Amino acid sequence: MRVLVDNALSPDVARGLSDAGHDAIHVRDIGLGSAADPVIFERAAAEDRIVISADTDFGTLLAVRQASQPSVVLIRGATPRRPADQVTLLLANLPQVEVDLLAGAIVVIEPARLRVRSLPIFGSP
Numbered sequence: 602m603r604v605l606v607d608n609a610l611s612p613d614v615a616r617g618l619s620d621a622g623h624d625a626i627h628v629r630d631i632g633l634g635s636a637a638d639p640v641i642f643e644r645a646a647a648e649d650r651i652v653i654s655a656d657t658d659f660g661t662l663l664a665v666r667q668a669s670q671p672s673v674v675l676i677r678g679a680t681p682r683r684p685a686d687q688v689t690l691l692l693a694n695l696p697q698v699e700v701d702l703l704a705g706a707i708v709v710i711e712p713a714r715l716r717v718r719s720l721p722i723f724g725s726p
Contacts, residue, residue, distance in 0.1 A: 602623045602624070602625075602651060602695060602699060602702070603623070603624040603625075603648065603649055603650045603651065604618060604623055604624070604625045604626075604650055604651045604652070604653050604674075605625075605626055605627075605628065605641065605644065605645045605648070605650040605651070605652050605653070605671075606618070606625060606626070606627045606628065606653045606654070607628055607641060607652060607653065607654035607655075607656055607659070608627075608628050608629065608633075608634055608635075609654045609655040609656040610627075610653065610654060610655055610676070610684070610687065611684040611687075612627040612629055612630065613684035613685070613688075614627070614653070614684050614687050614688055614691070615627035615630070617684065617685065617687075617688030617692075618653075618688060618691065618692070621688070621692055623695075624650075626650075628641060631644070638656070638658050638659060638662055639662065642659075642662060642666070642671060645671035646668075646670050646671045649670075649671075650671060651671060651672045651673070651674060651702050652671050652672070652673045652674070653673075653674045653676070653691065654673065654674070654675060654676070655675065655676045655677070655680075656675075657675065657677070659673045659675065659707075660673065660675060660707055663707055663720060663721075663722050664722040666721075667721045667722065667723060668720065668721055669704075669705035669720040669721050670705055670720070672701075672702040672703070672705055672706050672707065672708070672720065673706075673707045673708070674691070674695075674698075674702070674707075674708045674709075674710060675707065675708070675709045675710065676690065676691070676710050677709050677710070677711050678711035678712060678714075679711070679712055680710070680711060680712055681712075690710060690712070691710070694708075694710050694715055697715065698715065698717055701717050701719065704719070705719065705720035705721070706718060706719050706720055707720065707722070
């Protein structure tokens with residue numbers, strides 16, 4: 602899986618995913634450590650990468666954009682704070698949602714729950 606890890610998570614998360622066989626980079630690795638969310642979105646979309654973050658602003662941005670890419674994985678709730686534990690949580694859950702992410706989805710991972718919503722997100726009529 603091709604992923605771009607946002608600055609809300611440690612670069613160690615990207616390294617852990619890369620060590621597990623994913624094509625993972627961190628925003629700091631590509632000079633986007635202080636970039637605005639829309640810039641990160643554009644880069645992820647251009648490179649066909651899935652954004653992984655703990656920043657809920659990405660969900661709002663997805664709803665506003667009404668686009669089907671890039672997919673986003675949000676780590677939420679009482680999830681582990683240590684990067685190694687976050688990598689373990691991601692690796693345990695990503696296989697279950699890979700098809701959804703490749704088709705366009707926002708996935709929220711919490712310690713005891715996994716939520717998937719297909720993209721694009723449209724508001725209520």
